[in-house]
Amino acid sequence: MATSPKRGLVLVADDDPTMRLLMLEMLAQVGLDAIEAEDGLQAIARYQSASPDLVLLDVDMPGLDGLAVCREIRQLETHGTVPIIMVTGGDELDSVTRAYEAGATDFVSKPINWPILGHRVLYVLRASDAISRLRIADAQHRAVLAAIPDTFFRMNKDGYYLDYEQGHEASSVFASDLCVGRHLSQVLPPEIAGHMLEQVHSVLQTQHIRSLDYQLPLPGPAPLPARHFEARLVATGPNEVLGLVRDISERKRSEEQIRRLAYCDSLTGIPNRQAFLETLEAELVRSRKANKKFAVLFMDLDAFKRINDTLGHDVGDHLLKAVSDRLRDTTRPGDLVCTNLARLGGDEFTILIPDLDKVEDALNVAQRVKEAMRRPFLLEAHEIFVTASIGISLYPEDGEDCNSLLKYADTAMYHAKNCGKNNAKLYSSSLTMQIMSHVKLEVGLRKALQNDELYLLYQPQIDVASTQIVGFEALVRWKHPERGVISPTEFIPLAEETGLIVPIGEWVLRTACQQATTWQLPGRRPVRVAVNLSAKQFKDDNLTQSVLSALHDTGLPAELLELELTEGTLMDDARATMVTLEQLRGIGVFLSIDDFGTGYSSMNYLKRFDVRALKIDRSFISGLPLDAENAAITRAIVAMAHGLKMAVVAEGVETDAQLVLLEQYGCDMAQGYYLGHPSPPELIPSLLASQRAMAMT
Numbered sequence: 234m235a236t237s238p239k240r241g242l243v244l245v246a247d248d249d250p251t252m253r254l255l256m257l258e259m260l261a262q263v264g265l266d267a268i269e270a271e272d273g274l275q276a277i278a279r280y281q282s283a284s285p286d287l288v289l290l291d292v293d294m295p296g297l298d299g300l301a302v303c304r305e306i307r308q309l310e311t312h313g314t315v316p317i318i319m320v321t322g323g324d325e326l327d328s329v330t331r332a333y334e335a336g337a338t339d340f341v342s343k344p345i346n347w348p349i350l351g352h353r354v355l356y357v358l359r360a361s362d363a364i365s366r367l368r369i370a371d372a373q374h375r376a377v378l379a380a381i382p383d384t385f386f387r388m389n390k391d392g393y394y395l396d397y398e399q400g401h402e403a404s405s406v407f408a409s410d411l412c413v414g415r416h417l418s419q420v421l422p423p424e425i426a427g428h429m430l431e432q433v434h435s436v437l438q439t440q441h442i443r444s445l446d447y448q449l450p451l452p453g454p455a456p457l458p459a460r461h462f463e464a465r466l467v468a469t470g471p472n473e474v475l476g477l478v479r480d481i482s483e484r485k486r487s488e489e490q491i492r493r494l495a496y497c498d499s500l501t502g503i504p505n506r507q508a509f510l511e512t513l514e515a516e517l518v519r520s521r522k523a524n525k526k527f528a529v530l531f532m533d534l535d536a537f538k539r540i541n542d543t544l545g546h547d548v549g550d551h552l553l554k555a556v557s558d559r560l561r562d563t564t565r566p567g568d569l570v571c572t573n574l575a576r577l578g579g580d581e582f583t584i585l586i587p588d589l590d591k592v593e594d595a596l597n598v599a600q601r602v603k604e605a606m607r608r609p610f611l612l613e614a615h616e617i618f619v620t621a622s623i624g625i626s627l628y629p630e631d632g633e634d635c636n637s638l639l640k641y642a643d644t645a646m647y648h649a650k651n652c653g654k655n656n657a658k659l660y661s662s663s664l665t666m667q668i669m670s671h672v673k674l675e676v677g678l679r680k681a682l683q684n685d686e687l688y689l690l691y692q693p694q695i696d697v698a699s700t701q702i703v704g705f706e707a708l709v710r711w712k713h714p715e716r717g718v719i720s721p722t723e724f725i726p727l728a729e730e731t732g733l734i735v736p737i738g739e740w741v742l743r744t745a746c747q748q749a750t751t752w753q754l755p756g757r758r759p760v761r762v763a764v765n766l767s768a769k770q771f772k773d774d775n776l777t778q779s780v781l782s783a784l785h786d787t788g789l790p791a792e793l794l795e796l797e798l799t800e801g802t803l804m805d806d807a808r809a810t811m812v813t814l815e816q817l818r819g820i821g822v823f824l825s826i827d828d829f830g831t832g833y834s835s836m837n838y839l840k841r842f843d844v845r846a847l848k849i850d851r852s853f854i855s856g857l858p859l860d861a862e863n864a865a866i867t868r869a870i871v872a873m874a875h876g877l878k879m880a881v882v883a884e885g886v887e888t889d890a891q892l893v894l895l896e897q898y899g900c901d902m903a904q905g906y907y908l909g910h911p912s913p914p915e916l917i918p919s920l921l922a923s924q925r926a927m928a929m930t
């Protein structure tokens with residue numbers, strides 16, 4: 234863009250030909266072109282036809298004088314303003330005033346100082362050029378500002394609005410006349426005004442753009458939701474800023490929606506894993522600074538999978554929603570301690586308890602959660618009972634980072650589950666030791682089979698009426714090279730967890746079948762062997778094949794093999810159970826339900842499973858004969874089993890009184906220390922022989 238004015242065309246209007254000549258000469262000397270007019274009318278005509286860049290106009294002309302011409306030119310102007318220099322007869326204030334009133338840009342008075350006039354003309358031309366460029370720039374700026382939807386304002390360093398233009402898309406919070414000339418604090422709420430003034434100062438100091446977000450309630454009789462604004466401030470001079478204010482309410486709403494989607498669990502509406510991790514991180518920073526403690530509770534529902542599998546995923550989803558509602562009610566803020574609740578996934582929930590005074594507060598919350606979960610849930614006409622296992626980790630005692638705290642709470646939750654579910658446990662470093670020894674045990678268990686460290690014991694089952702041994706239950710043991718004999722209560726769950734139960738179970742099955750063949754004597758009553766099947770084994774696709782080949786390879790007749798299954802195993806995916814049971818029945822093996830009464834059995838399924846015996850769990854037998862409730866339960870189980878044409882085996886018989894009572898109740902078979910402890914296989918033949926000998930005496 235040119236910076237110096239272009240050499241222009243000047244209209245010289247004067248009735249004196251000498252003056253015109255001198256002026257033309259002077260203009261030529263400063264490099265300007267000129268046209269002449271000898272009176273007012275000619276001047277106007279020339280102005281219209283030639284559009285000069287400047288007019289030198291004599292005031293005193295016959296007919297239309299210079300002042301009238303000046304006024305007429307101003308009338309005719311459409312774009313911009315041509316500079317008009319009036320040549321007056323003298324420099325009296327009156328004639329100068331009249332010249333300016335007529336619209337003159339400048340004046341020179343006679344007698345004319347010609348060299349000065351040349352410079353003056355050039356200066357006025359330059360100034361006029363600058364003004365017209367400014368006008369264009371101003372018009373462009375206004376057009377830009379009119380095109381953008383934002384409100385803009387100018388403000389001085391003290392916080393006074395110099396200008397205020399409402400954007401065409403902005404919600405009308407303030408009118409322009411409400412702002413111009415007023416101070417920020419008279420327009421905006423004090424806090425926002427203070428913040429904005431700080432930013433104005435910062436912008437002027439740094440000459441960097443600054444922005445700030447704020448919320449304003451919309452004026453109106455009804456309480457309307459507040460709107461969000463973003464103001465960007467830019468310095469336009471040493472003491473002035475330009476502010477652009479945009480209504481960002483829509484953007485905020487979208488951001489909130491995105492945030493909700495990213496941070497909310499879509500099923501329950503409570504915060505999800507991501508949200509919890511961020512809250513935990515923030516709490517960690519806060520607690521570290523403020524030297525405070527907090528607790529992380531990790532809750533997992535016991536047996537949620539069973540509900541999902543038996544009642545369907547819809548009921549499972551409803552249950553999770555109901556659980557989260559109940560957790561929200563139980564842990565609502567202000568209720569003892571402020572809590573943050575989240576669902577990590579599946580049936581895992583976490584609760585963050587900030588500002589913890591003492592561990593008991595976390596245990597109290599856990600206790601309340603457990604109690605809340607124990608109340609039945611009524612969902613789609615199902616009354617559902619659940620329990621929860623809870624693990625607790627503490628900051629800073631247990632860990633100083635989010636991952637550790639969450640992992641330790643999870644570890645403590647597993648410990649709670651292992652301690653019999655419906656439990657709450659605090660994390661302790663010894664748990665990690667336990668887990669490490671668990672891992673060590675797992676490594677050992679993997680080698681146990683190939684190192685021949687497993688062996689079986691057999692516990693007799695007797696016919697209550699004749700007191701004759703009718704079978705033996707095979708019970709596995711592990712002779713650990715360092716720890717000695719390990720109980721199956723310790724390693725079977727581990728084998729289940731790791732999947733090792735399948736090869737171990739197969740070994741038990743094959744070994745029991747093989748050893749049982751040695752007990753059978755021609756012409757004697759056959760002796761059955763019972764083998765426990767775990768849930769994983771039962772679900773294994775090769776189960777039927779394993780049973781078939783164990784029987785085939787050992788030669789044990791199928792009807793001498795009994796497979797014991799727990800209620801949990803059978804009820805977990807009842808439909809698939811039916812198919813497997815059908816296949817096993819097809820082989821001809823004897824099926825029984827172990828630990829009956831401790832799990833959840835649907836009577837409807839029980840009937841359809843068509844198993845041949847129920848084993849009453851020893852927890853019901855142990856209180857007999859004094860425990861009236863257990864006695865009633867035992868009697869009821871016997872009656873129900875007989876009604877379904879099943880035999881009943883009582884487990885854990887430890888006294889003669891129990892055996893007598895069970896006989897009275899009509900129990901078919903019994904097993905327990907009173908009748909025989911689990912014994913090694915080499916003792917079984919002599920046990921059977923002594924019994925036969927006793928039977929003959």
Ligand SMILES: Nc1nc2c(ncn2[C@@H]2O[C@H](COP(=O)(O)O[C@H]3[C@@H](O)[C@H](n4cnc5c(=O)[nH]c(N)nc54)O[C@@H]3COP(=O)(O)O)[C@@H](O)[C@H]2O)c(=O)[nH]1
Nearest residue numbers: 708709721722725741765766767827828885886887905906
């Ligand atoms: N999947 C498999 N599970 C197995 C296998 N072998 C055993 N187990 C399961 O381990 C649990 C513990 O078994 P164990 O320590 O062998 O205990 C059994 C008996 O010793 C015990 N028992 C028997 N009589 C009495 C008694 O009078 N009092 C008393 N306190 N305990 C007694 O009960 C256990 C047998 O229980 P059950 O199987 O329910 O009949 C146990 O759950 C085994 O099932 C295996 O090879 N595979």
